[in-house]
Amino acid sequence: MRFQYEGAGEVNGTVRKKNAFTRWLIVALAIPAMLSFGGCASRWGLTAEEYFAIGMAYFEIAQNSTSNREHYFREAERWLERARAKDRTMAASAYNLGRLHFEAGRFTEAAERFESILVLDPENVLALRAAAYTRIRSGEIEKAEKLYERFLALVPESADDGYNHALVLFAMSRYEDAEQVLRRNEFALIENADFLLLLARAQSRQDRPEAIDSYADWLTQNPQDTAAARVRFEFAEVLEKRELYARALEEFRLAHEALSATAVNPSGAEVRFAISRVLFLADPGNAEGMAELKGAVEDGFRDFDAIEGLLDYETISEDDKDEIRAIVEEGRRVAEPAEPAPTPADDAFADMVEELFGDENDEKADDDDGRE
Numbered sequence: 001m002r003f004q005y006e007g008a009g010e011v012n013g014t015v016r017k018k019n020a021f022t023r024w025l026i027v028a029l030a031i032p033a034m035l036s037f038g039g040c041a042s043r044w045g046l047t048a049e050e051y052f053a054i055g056m057a058y059f060e061i062a063q064n065s066t067s068n069r070e071h072y073f074r075e076a077e078r079w080l081e082r083a084r085a086k087d088r089t090m091a092a093s094a095y096n097l098g099r100l101h102f103e104a105g106r107f108t109e110a111a112e113r114f115e116s117i118l119v120l121d122p123e124n125v126l127a128l129r130a131a132a133y134t135r136i137r138s139g140e141i142e143k144a145e146k147l148y149e150r151f152l153a154l155v156p157e158s159a160d161d162g163y164n165h166a167l168v169l170f171a172m173s174r175y176e177d178a179e180q181v182l183r184r185n186e187f188a189l190i191e192n193a194d195f196l197l198l199l200a201r202a203q204s205r206q207d208r209p210e211a212i213d214s215y216a217d218w219l220t221q222n223p224q225d226t227a228a229a230r231v232r233f234e235f236a237e238v239l240e241k242r243e244l245y246a247r248a249l250e251e252f253r254l255a256h257e258a259l260s261a262t263a264v265n266p267s268g269a270e271v272r273f274a275i276s277r278v279l280f281l282a283d284p285g286n287a288e289g290m291a292e293l294k295g296a297v298e299d300g301f302r303d304f305d306a307i308e309g310l311l312d313y314e315t316i317s318e319d320d321k322d323e324i325r326a327i328v329e330e331g332r333r334v335a336e337p338a339e340p341a342p343t344p345a346d347d348a349f350a351d352m353v354e355e356l357f358g359d360e361n362d363e364k365a366d367d368d369d370g371r372e
Contacts, residue, residue, distance in 0.1 A: 107138035245282035272296035
């Protein structure tokens with residue numbers, strides 16, 4: 001979900017609606033006049049609304065400018081701060097200051113501006129929504145979760161914000177709560193691929209069998225999605241965990257076919273290792289398991305701890321275990337950093353030390369000879 005700048009005007013009930021002509025009239029007339037007269041603005045005693053209009057004009061310029069954006073943002077902030085100081089109850093100024101900081105990437109400051117509105121108006125849904133989303137962007141997910149909970153208590157039908165709330169809960173490892181939030185939006189679960197995928201992942205993290213149906217539904221509805229290979233890999237892991245090896249093997253193979261050569265999450269090597277793992281479990285006599293394992297290593301699979309973990313499988317023959325041990329030993333040997341070769345400068349220094357001070361063993365031998 002993108003940040004919706006709703007209520008760009010008053011957020012305490014009345015939304016300002018300025019058409020393009022009015023905004024650019026302010027830009028063309030009001031600002032040049034202020035810049036021309038300089039300090040006269042304070043003598044004129046402008047109203048909060050006038051300060052606000054000038055600040056929003058600068059804000060508009062900043063949003064549409066390809067140069068001097070920071071300058072225009074600073075000017076917008078200056079005039080909006082004056083509007084807010086002139087009338088402390090003017091929530092629109094605080095809201096748009098929050099927008100300004102958000103646009104500039106100062107997310108913590110933006111959230112604080114939005115939350116300052118909530119001190120006077122705790123049920124201001126625009127400020128709640130903006131603050132919650134901005135706290136996500138600042139990485140403060142616990143604060144975001146509490147704000148979304150307050151927002152959705154007032155606007156429970158907001159599917160987009162319900163998804164964001166579930167996403168925050170998922171990030172906090174509160175998978176059951178995330179699932180409950182998603183299920184309040186049954187229509188979105190049918191129509192929105194993101195909802196369904198998050199539901200499948202939340203169910204998978206809870207080890208719920210329903211995850212199988214959720215993943216299968218997503219793949220049926222979105223077979224050409226760019227994330228399909230990744231989702232199919234996750235689905236296969238769920239099937240493997242449920243010991244549905246034939247279906248898991250099929251999905252792993254389809255995932256491998258769908259991956260691009262440069263894919264990294266998962267990589268082709270990861271998928272080939274997963275295929276070998278399932279074959280060792282479900283069809284240990286099949287030589288394809290060892291072939292896939294060797295192919296995974298050749299393709300760049302370097303998790304030798306995971307490969308070594310195959311030795312715990314009772315289904316694997318001793319001959320195959322010997323091959324696995326050899327693969328692990330060779331892989332770790334190659335992965336070890338080589339001893340740095342001595343440089344010519346090192347050799348020259350060693351020769352100089354020996355020439356000046358002699359060899360310690362030679363000196364000790366000379367002392368022994370003297371005692372004899």
